[in-house]
Amino acid sequence: METRDVFWRIYRQSLPVLFVALLGGLFAGLVLEGLIESVERFPGLLVMVPVFLATRGNVYGALGGRIASGLHQGLISPRLERDDRLVNAVIASFVNGIGISIVIGVVTWLALFLLGWERALLVEFVLIMLIAGVLTSVVLIFGLLLLIFAGFKRGYDPDNLVGPIVTTLGDIFGMLFLLFSVSLVGVVL
């Protein structure tokens, strides 16, 4: 029964990583619960949270998918080396990840402005996003590559690893760096 084999293979390979993702998500939830208190200092902050967390799926999920396909096709090898393809994929992720963070700050402020809701300053939103975006991209890009390569060498299908790794790292570090960034900007400005 090929069908049954495929079913169980996907289920068994994905479940452990999804459980790790669940733990990461619950941890991020605890941080989010703490972040809700900062809403008074930065009104409109909650609007940015899902958008900021979604970026990791967009930028680093795409990087992971590209690396997974590259490994499958034998275009790249599972090592952190100065390979042209790998370097280009990493540069693109930095540019995309940090660039979109700035856009998020601006767009959030604009949306709140258009809705006529209470909002923090534009420069506060942009700074919070920039700091959180830079820190998150460093940890996510290198963390993702190391984990995919390690999994691939142990015989895991990188396709099953990418999504959960990205969301788990993104949840934990995204929320922590966001909380850090919010506190930092709260102190400095």
Added chain:
Amino acid sequence: MITPQGSLGTWNWKTIVGNMFPLLIVLTVIVLFAGVRLEEAEEMLTEFVILAVMVPTMVDMGGNLGAILSSRLSSRFHLGTTTLDPRDRVLWANVLAVLALAATIFTALAVGAFLLGQLLGSTLGLGTLLVISLTSGMLLAVIAIIFSFATTYASYRYGIDPDDTTIPVVTNVVDVFGMVIFLSVSALVLGV
């Protein structure tokens, strides 16, 4: 990087950024709706703190399940092994595996949230959390599956590399649905 553009093809960073950045901006605007919805629900989240703790998992798991499926679909396209034939039993095995994973994980989410809730002094019972988690979770899984197929197929048809589009579109749409479904189901169940 001084490399001729042609030799790297779709791996050139300028090509990747050029293809993706406009899409990223569109996706940002889409997910903004989830943010607005979250901001609106602030009162409910302050009253039932355990719901705030569930939000990231609720939003991500749909994306995770969608990513598992679309990543597999797009690798199959790259290797040239897929046609979207409803009689293809391997495709059905993929879909069933995703549904089984969803049922397992959203049950675990309810149990995990219940246990954390005991520490945070939450008043919501395990039964209530199971109803909220499984109802929103299974709805979300179905949406994730539909979008995985639709976007992988569409990007293949239009000659766009699925890696650059499929996973982003699936995660974001499911993010928005996840937030909206979860907050609506919670409000309905809790009668807020």
